[in-house]
Each structure stands twice: as structure tokens, then as C-alpha cells.
Amino acid sequence: MIRLQTEDLDIGALLNQFCLGRTDIGGVVSFTGLARHEDGQVTGLELEAYPGFTEIWIEELVLTAGQRFSLLDALIVHRTGLIAPSQAIVFVACAARHRRQAFEGADFLMDHLKSQAPFWKKQHGPGGTHWIEPRSIDYQDLDRWKVSPGGANK
Amino acid sequence: MAKVLLFGPLRDLAGWRERDFDGVADLASLMAQLDPELALAVNGPGVQVAVDKAIVRGHALLGPRSEVAFLPPMSGG
Structure with a gap:
């Protein structure tokens, strides 16, 4: 399941709800991305999505991850709009029968969200605003998931 | 008529x-x-x-109600 929302995320509630009553899963791995303050250089982030496109793109990504890592469930909740330092930008949770699949599933989803998902991120600070593009390390992280030609890499 | 959407720095x-x-x-x-x-x-x-929310490369025909979105490099998470 995926959701975009402008409201602050309640990480504990999201994780509890995700795990509640599940008797089929052996492990859940979650990742929470937070907005940094950067010693006062960042007063906030502004996240923009393309409604109706971003959700479908993430749903396809989740399907790919689900098949590749045999996930039993996955949840992505992503903020849009203005985000204050210390608030969560994204929450990802993956459930699987065994821990390795859950770890890899969450890792895969985050690497693709960072540099491929249809979001645009503007940083606000004392000196003004600027758009943030993926760093070279983000693309290197993504390359880790590339498979041989003809494979199912997204 | 086509509707054009701009995102991020393009906007x-x-x-x-x-x-x-x-x-x-x-x-x-x-x-x-x-x-x-x-x-x-x-x-x-x-x-x-993207035309009508599907990525296109190169040539693309537009209908009377097509939605064209220009998507600069993306960054989420």
C-alpha cells in the first residue's frame, strides 16, 4: 500500500498498524527518512509530487520489489508539501517470511525512491531556496540493484 | 488543446x-x-x-485533452 500525505507522519502508529495481527510474517524492516536541520542551514523542505502519476509509479515499484524479494507486504507513506526539520519525509516498511528479504526489500525501495521516484524537493534556508537533485552516491546505490540484461531491474 | 504541467525547477x-x-x-x-x-x-x-501520465520518448501525438508533463530529475525520500 502506498500513500502520499501532507500531514506529519506518526511513525509508531504506522509500524504498529503494519504489524498488527500478522501471523504469516517473520520479519518487518522499516526505514524512516527525516528532514535534517544542517546546523541551521535548512529551515524546511518542500516536496512536490505529480498526483495520479507518482502513486502509480510507486505502486509499480512496490510490485517489482514484492516479486524480487518475496515480500508478503509493503507500505510506503511519503510526505508532500512543507516539511519541518525533524519531521519524517518518508516511511517504508517491508514484511517477509525471513529477515533478509525484508532488509533487502526496504533497501531496494529506498534507493529507488531517492533518485527515481517522481518527487521534487526544494530546500528552504536562511539564504533562500534551491532544488535538490540526487547525489552521485544515490545513483551508485541504485546501481547495486541492476541485474543482467533481460532481467527485471526497474 | 493540451494541458501542460511543469514540475520542480521547470516551474x-x-x-x-x-x-x-x-x-x-x-x-x-x-x-x-x-x-x-x-x-x-x-x-x-x-x-x-509524460503524456497522459505515461512516459514517452521522442515523438508523441497529442489528443484534444492530452496532459503533457515535463519531469526534471527527481528526488524523493
């Missing part, structure tokens, strides 16, 4: 988020109607184009 560059363009039968004729600075930017590295 700031153009000064608008959404605009209708008349008489555009395909992507090339739409490009020709864009402000030259914006046309240059949407042809820049890493900018993808």
Missing part, C-alpha cells in the same frame, strides 16, 4: 505550473510554442516527458 523557471496550449497535434508542435528558454530546459539532461 520556477517558467513562472507557471499549468497552462493550456491550442493547436498542438504532437509533442514537436507543443515544443515550438514554448518560450525558448523553457524549450531549452525541457530538452535538458534528465528531463522526462
